[in-house]
Amino acid sequence: MRTDGLALSRQKMLDGDVPQTAIEVFSRFYRMLETGATGSIPESDIDGITDAPSLSDLQVTDDDARAALAVTAVIKLNGGLGTSMGLDRAKSLLRVRDDATFLDVIARQVLAVRKDSGARLPLVLMNSFRTRDDTLAALAAYPDLPVDGVPLDFLQNREPKLRADDLTPVEWPQDPSLEWCPPGHGDFYTALYASGALRSLLDAGFRYAMVSNSDNLGATPDARLAGWFAATGAPFAAEVVRRTPADRKGGQLVVRKADGRTILRETAQTLPDDLATAMDPAIHAFVTTNNLWLDLQALDAELERTGGVLELPLIRNEKTVDPTDKTSTPVVQIESAMGAAIEVFEGAAVVEVDRSRFLPVKTTNDLLVLRSDVYRPTDDYRLVASGPAPFVDLDKRFYALVDDFDRRIPVAPSLVEAASLRVEGDWSLGRGVVVVGEAVLHDAGSPSQVPDGARVGPSGVAAPAG
Numbered sequence: 001m002r003t004d005g006l007a008l009s010r011q012k013m014l015d016g017d018v019p020q021t022a023i024e025v026f027s028r029f030y031r032m033l034e035t036g037a038t039g040s041i042p043e044s045d046i047d048g049i050t051d052a053p054s055l056s057d058l059q060v061t062d063d064d065a066r067a068a069l070a071v072t073a074v075i076k077l078n079g080g081l082g083t084s085m086g087l088d089r090a091k092s093l094l095r096v097r098d099d100a101t102f103l104d105v106i107a108r109q110v111l112a113v114r115k116d117s118g119a120r121l122p123l124v125l126m127n128s129f130r131t132r133d134d135t136l137a138a139l140a141a142y143p144d145l146p147v148d149g150v151p152l153d154f155l156q157n158r159e160p161k162l163r164a165d166d167l168t169p170v171e172w173p174q175d176p177s178l179e180w181c182p183p184g185h186g187d188f189y190t191a192l193y194a195s196g197a198l199r200s201l202l203d204a205g206f207r208y209a210m211v212s213n214s215d216n217l218g219a220t221p222d223a224r225l226a227g228w229f230a231a232t233g234a235p236f237a238a239e240v241v242r243r244t245p246a247d248r249k250g251g252q253l254v255v256r257k258a259d260g261r262t263i264l265r266e267t268a269q270t271l272p273d274d275l276a277t278a279m280d281p282a283i284h285a286f287v288t289t290n291n292l293w294l295d296l297q298a299l300d301a302e303l304e305r306t307g308g309v310l311e312l313p314l315i316r317n318e319k320t321v322d323p324t325d326k327t328s329t330p331v332v333q334i335e336s337a338m339g340a341a342i343e344v345f346e347g348a349a350v351v352e353v354d355r356s357r358f359l360p361v362k363t364t365n366d367l368l369v370l371r372s373d374v375y376r377p378t379d380d381y382r383l384v385a386s387g388p389a390p391f392v393d394l395d396k397r398f399y400a401l402v403d404d405f406d407r408r409i410p411v412a413p414s415l416v417e418a419a420s421l422r423v424e425g426d427w428s429l430g431r432g433v434v435v436v437g438e439a440v441l442h443d444a445g446s447p448s449q450v451p452d453g454a455r456v457g458p459s460g461v462a463a464p465a466g
Contacts, residue, residue: 005167006030012160012169021194021308022157029334032314039314041265043274046254048283052240054352058228065227069119071207072226074110076214077185079128079156086401090131092214096370105217105381107142112380113221121221122147128156128182149204154195159183161321164330172321186336189310193303202296212291218359219291220382234349235298238342240286241358245391250287251339263343268315288339289358312336364405365392371412390418398426
């Protein structure tokens with residue numbers, strides 16, 4: 001292993017106009033990586049959390065809720081491209097309901113809460129260098145969205161991908177942009193601080209922030225949650241939900257045996273032999289939503305104390321320099337998780353929320369459910385479920401990419417009567433298709449069609465009546 005890997009990486013970041021604070025954060029993680037740290041958290045070192053206070057049981061007065069919301073900002077992580085779904089621009093620009101994108105729904109949710117509550121409620125996006133231009137162009141359709149003194153966005157940092165064999169910055173002349181990667185959503189704190197956005201929010205009179213992913217339309221601004229968080233006096237809080245069979249990935253809060261501290265374990269930090277236990281609801285009853293609440297004054301004080309280098313745990317992510325070419329150079333990406341800050345802040349809180357606040361879209365399976373009649377939009381642009389969401393499992397060979405998915409399922413079927421839907425093989429769905437019970441479409445060995453108005457159930461396709 002070359003000894004100048006860190007020096008080369010720092011110089012590459014300087015030449016790439018990466019802020020000095022982000023370079024120091026990267027350097028801290030690099031030194032951990034050099035010692036062999038992987039960030040893995042073995043099951044033997046932790047205890048699961050099986051109980052948490054529920055928001056439904058907490059008492060919050062209307063006055064307290066209104067007062068807290070008045071000094072709350074909404075921050076959305078919007079740096080993802082959705083490359084695993086075949087997208088090449090901001091994932092939030094994907095159509096999700098009728099002709100509305102994630103970003104449309106988010107903007108309308110914020111404007112509706114403002115109108116109802118009278119709160120200023122700024123919306124601030126953490127964009128990446130690949131999502132910024134398209135995102136800001138799309139938001140121009142909402143001229144009332146910006147709030148005086150508060151930026152509409154700030155930029156996520158970037159860092160070099162490292163060769164797996166010697167931890168030097170990888171070179172990829174075919175596409176130099178692939179030499180860089182985002183540092184994971186734990187970079188949120190560094191980017192918020194280094195960009196000046198944190199100071200702008202504080203100077204504009206905002207005390208709290210609700211932070212969530214832009215692909216989770218359930219994470220709407222909530223006055224009751226704001227009131228609860230303000231009343232706790234906690235510097236940090238995480239929303240969690242009860243685990244379901246659909247939660248095949250996602251972080252979990254656990255208790256570290258060594259010191260009794262509540263910490264976050266992401267899927268990437270889970271050892272392969274521990275995966276089955278990690279998904280056992282009897283041991284790990286909750287998954288994190290990545291909906292977080294921050295006391296901006298407490299965050300500012302901690303970042304000032306550390307010079308902007310929040311002491312988050314490392315996540316070592318092994319990939320190839322070109323994610324679409326598994327034969328390209330193996331690389332290591334240094335990452336961290338936003339929710340891992342729970343172990344940094346003394347007195348951090350956890351609250352169980354209703355499943356309606358956790359509607360992430362990570363695959364086309366999730367997208368199909370969200371586009372279906374399982375959810376209906378309210379006047380304030382929240383998505384309300386008509387009942388339990390069915391489990392959907394579409395054949396990855398034909399549906400993993402959005403373009404392939406849209407071509408085969410241009411109109412979402414009715415899923416309100418479905419418990420599950422498994423699609424094996426290459427099926428296209430017509431209009432007015434109704435899915436019932438534990439439905440399955442078996443691989444017919446060639447492209448197949450579900451006709452308009454047909455029903456799909458446990459026995460496959462039933463022809464439409466008449």
